[in-house]
Amino acid sequence: MEPGKEVSPFLIFETINAYQSSNAFAACLKLDLFSNIKAEGSTADDIASDCGMSQKGARVLADTMTVHGFLSKEGGTYKLTEVSEKFLTKDSPAYLGGTAQFLLTPKLTEGFRRIDEAAVKGGTVIDEEGTLGDDDPVWIDFARGMMPMMMPSAIAIADHLEWERDKPLKVLDIAASHGIFGIMIGQKYPNAQIYGVDWKNVLPVAEENAAKFGMAERYNKIEGSAFEVDFGQGYDVALLTNFLHHFNAETNSRLIKKIGESLNPDGVIITLEFIPNDDRVSPPGEALFAAVMLATTPEGDAFTFKELDSMFREAGFENNRQVPLPPTPQHLVISTR
């Protein structure tokens, strides 16, 4: 038996133990370990007293985060790494702790713990409608949590929109959530009016963000379900971001048709989605998203471009173009009639 020639079960144990890094990371965010690391470095004793935990807990969590690359350690002193300093300390404008805590919400992780049952059934076994119930409070957490993560895509969408700077622009933002997609368009186009559609309890988050960006008077709320509420008329652009993956193809075509009825004839729909290749196993980030939808939604999926193209054609949009947004695992689909 030559070393290295044998198939090693390493990958198996790595996969079994993977959940431990999510849990340890979540614990550090909850205890705000990263914000408490001093610029000159902190010892386990410092962390213990600054975060209100045992010396042993501080040492083990800090060592674990060091192994994962979120801290460095020299002697007994821990320091932030680039990634933790930028994204994991509360004072940083790019703080992602809220996003992380949302993504580790027990309601979402519970769906995954029962993905065996979801696989048998063909959809989530959490509640009747997974996380999608009317006014589910998870969407408020989502709105607050996901904004920093979505900022790069929001900027990319505004960049891909070709419009004259000062010309009036009417934008429909479906399932606006934090509102950042519409807001970034509003930042680029001073005469843009944004109409955000979402549940009544969520829209105040978008409104709040619009105010932060100095465009409260250009932000308009349309409260209710995107499938039922009247969007009004005369939109130049509709944004359909991270929404289609929650539903089946037929439901999506119906929604796109409804959006089309509110859109000007030369209007454009900009969709943001996880879009795996036709093989459905690449790229990894896009492909793995299918399991998230299986575990947490009744009929959602990570659709291929072919599938999305066919939904849009079904709804009267013949020209659909895919634009990848590296390094994110997301892509745009830009659609016109």
Place this chain on the structure above:
Amino acid sequence: MEPGKEVSPFLIFETINAYQSSNAFAACLKLDLFSNIKAEGSTADDIASDCGMSQKGARVLADTMTVHGFLSKEGGTYKLTEVSEKFLTKDSPAYLGGTAQFLLTPKLTEGFRRIDEAAVKGGTVIDEEGTLGDDDPVWIDFARGMMPMMMPSAIAIADHLEWERDKPLKVLDIAASHGIFGIMIGQKYPNAQIYGVDWKNVLPVAEENAAKFGMAERYNKIEGSAFEVDFGQGYDVALLTNFLHHFNAETNSRLIKKIGESLNPDGVIITLEFIPNDDRVSPPGEALFAAVMLATTPEGDAFTFKELDSMFREAGFENNRQVPLPPTPQHLVISTR
């Protein structure tokens, strides 16, 4: 903003989502997906009907396993990879599905979900004694599940024991569990008598395994707690495998002293442990084990060699030698007086 120059939050999302691969993998084992992949390959439809799940569930789980390297996919056909064929199909003698299912026991994963509380407290918050209660049924699952994973280390221990082939040898196996460590010594030394110490409900598993290896009459049971039961006298070797990490240093020294009292003056103790370097953040497998002990035991730890050496010296064993066992994350400590 040059691409590649910016710090990416990729590591954060990878860490957040890590639990999903554990869950999806556990689901595939539970549904016995790997054993059901045909030699000529299976489609999602085949997997759905062979494993009793929805077509969509089969497709999403199989794609997810393909991304993780446990299947390959060509066209719509999935095949086993080397690692899944060897370790994840029930007919394979190296099947690790039982081990994996043990390691993903809700009682163990629950400890990790509450590692924030464990960090505050300095030890597990699951039950009063974590998984360590008297006759806790988790140890029966452990005994059955962990044997295949421990086989390479068991063979290594027998290899490191220097003894004349036919000379009588009396071996004390502390917390024998599946019994495989003592049994492998018995395989190498035909006149070895093995004395396995463990809870009354667990020892039948070791006995069963001894019978499988044709040495039932050389396997002797000592039922009870290693801290309380009388081991008897005249042992040449004591095995202390994956046991010390559950307890604090003082408790361990006391146990080693008790073992010493049953050991011949020139007897040897062979310890198997996760032993991180003094920095406690390398190698990764060894270092990360400290968090497992924080989450699941009251006072356990991944001890450094210095710490173990000091426990053994405290108990009268002055000569302690560390032997790494790559590619496993475990090491031997070979101790004499």
